[in-house]
Amino acid sequence: MARKFRTGHGCSGRLESIRLILDAEVAPSHPDKEDVMEYLRCKACGYIMEADKLGTVCPACGVPAAQLEAWTSPVKPARKRILDLHIHPVVVHFPQAYAASLVLFAVLLAVLPAGRLPGFLQITTLIMAAILPLCGLAAWASGTLDAKIRFRKVKAPLLIRKMVVGGLFILASLAAALVALTLGLSGTGLVVFAVLEVLTLGCGTFLGIWGSGLTNAAFPG
Numbered sequence: 602m603a604r605k606f607r608t609g610h611g612c613s614g615r616l617e618s619i620r621l622i623l624d625a626e627v628a629p630s631h632p633d634k635e636d637v638m639e640y641l642r643c644k645a646c647g648y649i650m651e652a653d654k655l656g657t658v659c660p661a662c663g664v665p666a667a668q669l670e671a672w673t674s675p676v677k678p679a680r681k682r683i684l685d686l687h688i689h690p691v692v693v694h695f696p697q698a699y700a701a702s703l704v705l706f707a708v709l710l711a712v713l714p715a716g717r718l719p720g721f722l723q724i725t726t727l728i729m730a731a732i733l734p735l736c737g738l739a740a741w742a743s744g745t746l747d748a749k750i751r752f753r754k755v756k757a758p759l760l761i762r763k764m765v766v767g768g769l770f771i772l773a774s775l776a777a778a779l780v781a782l783t784l785g786l787s788g789t790g791l792v793v794f795a796v797l798e799v800l801t802l803g804c805g806t807f808l809g810i811w812g813s814g815l816t817n818a819a820f821p822g
Contacts, residue, residue, distance in 0.1 A: 642670055649674075650669075675819070676820075689747035692739055695739075697808075700770075703777070706722055707791060710723065710791055711795070727786070737770050737771040740767065751819045753820050759815070763812065770801055773800045777797035780793050
């Protein structure tokens with residue numbers, strides 16, 4: 602009788618062990634760490650990069666690879682992959698470059714004597730002035746999306762300030778384009794156009810300064 606009891610007890614123990622093994626195989630291992638990428642941070646300059654892309658030196662400052670240490674991102678991989686595309690910083694380069702170029706073109710049109718070059722500059726300026734509001738709108742939209750992904754909201758004080766100034770950038774560039782197309786790029790029309798483009802460039806400068814401080818900022822999770 603005792604022998605049967607021991608046998609039954611042994612079978613139950615083995616069955617329980619098998620059940621635990623099967624449960625362990627079926628259950629996901631570390632679900633919170635799924636698809637987590639490994640990152641390194643340079644001790645010298647703070648540059649952050651993917652661990653598998655490290656060469657012999659830091660890509661940013663050139664110190665030996667030994668100066669890089671393991672770094673864990675507080676942002677989940679799915680969000681970080683989107684942020685690492687740098688969509689807004691890339692898009693915003695176009696309106697800023699256009700605004701600076703148009704201010705320069707306005708100065709050149711004011712000082713250069715009549716001839717073939719000023720005629721070419723007028724055509725180029727008209728085309729770029731017409732495109733600039735669209736570039737500004739694209740930058741405003743990409744910035745709003747970036748803020749939503751980066752901070753999960755767009756109502757923080759600095760973000761609101763950027764949206765307002767970004768809207769002013771679009772309005773000033775649109776007004777400059779209308780002036781160029783209606784009043785022309787000579788005399789009073791050129792003066793008004795230049796003033797509006799300087800205002801546009803000023804807005805772009807402040808947006809760039811404020812945005813540079815947000816490049817490495819992101820809400821965790």
